[in-house]
Amino acid sequence: MAVIPRLDALGPSNTFRSHRADEVTGVDGTALAELSLAPGLYVKRSIARMREARPMPLSVRIDRIAAAGARFLRTVGGVSLDEHERQVSQASGVALSVVREASQAIVRSAAAVGESVRLARPLGTGDDWHEVSSTGAVWTRRGDVLAVQAPGNHPATHAAWLEALALGYRVAVRPSRREPFTPYRLVQALRMSGFGAEQVTFLPTDYTVAREFVDTADLALVYGGSDAVARYRDRGDVLVQGPGRSKVLIADGDWAEHVDTVVSSVAGFGGTACVNASAVLVDGEAAAFAKELARRLAEVAVAPPASEAAVLPAFPLERARELETYLRSELDGGELLSGGELLEPLPGGGAVLRPAVVLLDRPNPSRLGIELPFPCVWVAPWSPADGITPLRHSLTVTAITGDEELLASLIEETTIGNLHIGDRPTHEMRPGLPHDGHLAEFLMRSKTVIRGDFAHH
Template sequence: MGRGLISLEALGAHGTFRARNRMAVSDVSGTPVAELSLVPRLYVTRSMAAMHRAHTLPLAERIAALTRAARLFTEGVIGGLTFNEYERVVSRVSGVPIGVVREAAAAVADSAKQAGSTAFEARPAGAVGDWRDPLTREGRAVWTRRGDVFAVHAAGNHPGPHGLWLEALALGYRVAVRPSRREPFTPHRLITALRAAGFGEDHVALLPTDHDAADELLRRSDLGMVYGGDEVVRKYAGTNVLPQGPGRSKILITRDRDWRDHLDTIVGSIGDQGGVACINATAVFVEGDPAPVAEAIAERLADLPSLPPEDEKAVLPVQPAESARAIEAFVLGRAAGLRAWLGDEGLVEELGDGSAVLRPAVYQLDRPDAEQAGIEVPFPCVWVAPWSRANGIAPLRGTLVLTAITGDDELVDRLLDEPTISNVYHGDHPTYWIRPGVPHDGYLGEFLMRTKTVIRD
């Protein structure tokens, strides 16, 4: 490795650890920019044991530390990087446009500042937070943790998800994070800030591992959260590990609404965030002829520029050229025989440095239950399909966010009643809308906490 590489050490329960096993982290051109320490299984075991032995900070101290960490995260020099330098390296390594990284990093800091309130939004109205509350003298539900140590296998496609596990810290969990090898900078910076703000080394840890030691992190925790694809969802469904899978977010436009009035929302839902997030729309269902909608979407998306991710005007994701070509081959293979409004001449535009932009694609389906409508890829790629009342809500199932542009309140009732649709946005609201305090895929507190009845003298 050349000089000037950023050193990302493990942050274990007994301090910073420089492992002998080190992995290069490269940018989208293939140039190494950092070395990441990969800890062995025994190190994970010992760190997790220390976290189980630790004592949770009082609530007021946790909230104050989270607030201080938010400021350190955005204002401090951490690991030799200013906040602006951190944003640039995340953009270069992940390929996410710099503007998206900037917004996401600000949202993570905001999540830290607000975790003291947002984490408790999930508490049942009939429950109190402490057995000492005067209401428990007459008998009351008390909201309590289901465990003490929470493990996270983090995502690497976007910095934003790191704002979620901060709620576990607010609720009193000790948290161990296994960072993505694709983008370890955000959790490293965040955990360093949390420790400097007052959380102990045995309260929040960064444990990069190889695949062999990854499951040890989950085995040694009380509860866990893992990001991944459908295989991850199937593996962990119904266990003490909460899977965070593909979003497959969708838009439905019924006949009583003019889609032209909502084109900005439709296109923004597809392309905002660079199209890499689980809350980006991957399918649009139209009651009526989908062709005019697909054509209008394609006209808008075709104008987006191909630029390096660190360019202030960049809006599309960038990957190493080889990876981009593999994604292109997959999408073109699945789209064979479909009408391509955009993307028929290829999806990749190489930038000349070993990296390539993934350009938007728009395909028209001939039926709403076509399997392609469930394909989610990390760039603006949308499948536009016809839909009718006779199809019902079956084609809309398995959705993180569904924007329903309709005046049919009975249909909205049915969408809300569907268990596999996590969030319903009624009207002109983009699928990427989110703010602290509202559930993403249910409240994290629903998974981390439970109620116990307490009555006392």
């Protein structure tokens, strides 16, 4: 019987092996690793130690993050990149091709981190107070330690907190118990590239310690569903990355010309990211469009996640059944156009949910806000009389229209994070562009520095 690896906490002074461990299993039920669970006292002491540590100079941090990105692609802790990506795919159910792309996205973000944090800094503000000759503003941290409560739905989310490290934060990562492999590898790569143990830590905990983890740090970045959004909504020290509810609006011309953009928006990255579209509004023949979209999405291959052909995410069988039951219970008169069975059990265990297209008779915001962790899209008719109300509360809106007035109102709408104009998929992103605002907008503030004459006696 193969020995499964043990992922211990990587604390500020040592590796911590807890007597309490969680088993990390694949979607097929296979045991993949044991994850040490750090107790609350260890977490509190770790964060206190990190708060005392001083950050390295900015240029050194940026060079070492870039080096860690390159290191991520080589063997880390005895694990090759190929072996790592297969572990991630089996654990999270994310298709191997999507995991590989996520590895490259992490590396690109690490290489561009200096430029990314520079682009987020206000124009009139400098990096270093030493450079202020008489009067000026300096970009300073709002705290010293950032806690990251990480998700397990997509490995590329770990690229985001590299910016906090670049800005001089010490970063403590609480991994998802579903997929701890990516942050474990990234923290190891950063340490191998010159970051001290007290600068970046890997602190797995159970749910009871999770809230303490968030409360003990100066600031926290929390990924989660609507419950996490509700819990932390009123806290200025917590930034929640919740559901994306991204949407596509086809308001101009022949919808047939835009099906490719919608297919990519819905099923790119396997439909697992917050920037995947979960709703499409069509000015014109919404039913004909929805049928064509369902036909196209039905062509996506069904395969186990670690196979080369896989695109769709896989789930433990019980979880897949729950998701399908939930979707069917929420149809509310909507027509599920996907032919045949949604749930496809995999030969070795686990299951895949085929893409789902639901046709609505009107743009009902309560249905358009439903987001599921596989390609599932609600299609509704739209007319200019509906305005932008059905598009509110979206991370990204792709608007296929030349109507300047409509585009202006989408830009001005405070509940829309990003606007893509024309045939640009909702998931299109690159380093340096804000995802849900720049992370630095939350982490940093501008501080005035005025120098007077200093007389030495």
